Amino acid sequence: MLETLLAPFRFEFMNEAFLITTLVAVPAALLSCFLVLKGWALLGDAVSHAVFPGVVLAYVLGWPLAVGAFLAGMFTAVATGYLGANSRIKQDTVMGVVFAGMFGLGVVMFVKVKTDLHLTHILFGNMLGVSWGDVVQTGAIALVVTGLVAFKWRDLLLYVFDPAQARAVGLRVQVLHYGLLALIALTIVAALQAVGIILAVAILIAPGAVAYLLCRTLRGMLVCAAAVAATAAFLGVYLSFFIDSDPAATVVLVLAFGFVVAFARSAVQVERLARGTSDVGARS
Numbered sequence: 072m073l074e075t076l077l078a079p080f081r082f083e084f085m086n087e088a089f090l091i092t093t094l095v096a097v098p099a100a101l102l103s104c105f106l107v108l109k110g111w112a113l114l115g116d117a118v119s120h121a122v123f124p125g126v127v128l129a130y131v132l133g134w135p136l137a138v139g140a141f142l143a144g145m146f147t148a149v150a151t152g153y154l155g156a157n158s159r160i161k162q163d164t165v166m167g168v169v170f171a172g173m174f175g176l177g178v179v180m181f182v183k184v185k186t187d188l189h190l191t192h193i194l195f196g197n198m199l200g201v202s203w204g205d206v207v208q209t210g211a212i213a214l215v216v217t218g219l220v221a222f223k224w225r226d227l228l229l230y231v232f233d234p235a236q237a238r239a240v241g242l243r244v245q246v247l248h249y250g251l252l253a254l255i256a257l258t259i260v261a262a263l264q265a266v267g268i269i270l271a272v273a274i275l276i277a278p279g280a281v282a283y284l285l286c287r288t289l290r291g292m293l294v295c296a297a298a299v300a301a302t303a304a305f306l307g308v309y310l311s312f313f314i315d316s317d318p319a320a321t322v323v324l325v326l327a328f329g330f331v332v333a334f335a336r337s338a339v340q341v342e343r344l345a346r347g348t349s350d351v352g353a354r355s
Contacts, residue, residue, distance in 0.1 A: 123173065278300040
């Protein structure tokens with residue numbers, strides 16, 4: 072029985088999958104807290120889809136794919152912010168148009184350019200085919216993102232809740248704004264090998280959503296989101312070995328299940344609180 076349970080750890084490709092998924096999950100979880108509080112869930116979706124043409128262009132030019140993905144992600148984030156601030160169109164509409172256009176451009180480029188890249192690996196990741204070089208690159212990005220969030224989380228908190236107050240106390244709001252966008256783009260680059268473009272949005276939103284339902288402070292949210300993401304990453308990869316499923320998709324399913332459990336727990340607590348309040352009112 073024990074030998075069966077430990078079977079996934081006997082394979083090097085599984086150990087690499089465990090490691091790279093955890094390295095992606097932690098910084099993504101930290102950023103997901105700010106995305107959820109800021110209401111930027113669609114922005115994570117927009118940037119994750121928009122890196123596709125950057126990946127294809129980087130391949131054509133002979134650049135590292137991570138460089139192309141990062142530049143395309145930053146272009147999308149900046150373009151979305153500019154269009155939203157200088158037009159009457161709402162931010163979510165701008166995001167939808169921009170990310171759909173960028174993703175369509177990526178598909179057209181991919182079809183026209185003769186490459187040996189596998190489209191499914193870009194869209195859904197290739198977790199079981201990563202190398203130790205990919206792990207090192209992802210680890211470096213994770214270290215940078217986690218370190219910056221840990222160093223600036225109080226400033227980011229004030230910016231997320233009240234940009235006007237953040238500006239009034241002397242914080243450089245524009246730097247925080249575009250710095251947060253850059254961290255999102257970097258995290259998506261790190262997630263490219265592990266979970267791919269399509270599923271990257273799940274690890275950028277779900278951990279923060281779960282933590283938001285369970286915690287009352289940002290510090291608690293950050294710790295909870297990181298723990299939820301790391302646990303889901305491990306369980307998803309582990310379960311995929313036994314049920315013969317795609318590891319990235321299984322990780323997302325575990326995160327979705329965690330959200331359902333957190334939502335149910337929160338709903339029960341609200342109901343109990345409402346019942347207790349009504350009982351107190353009836354007695355008085």
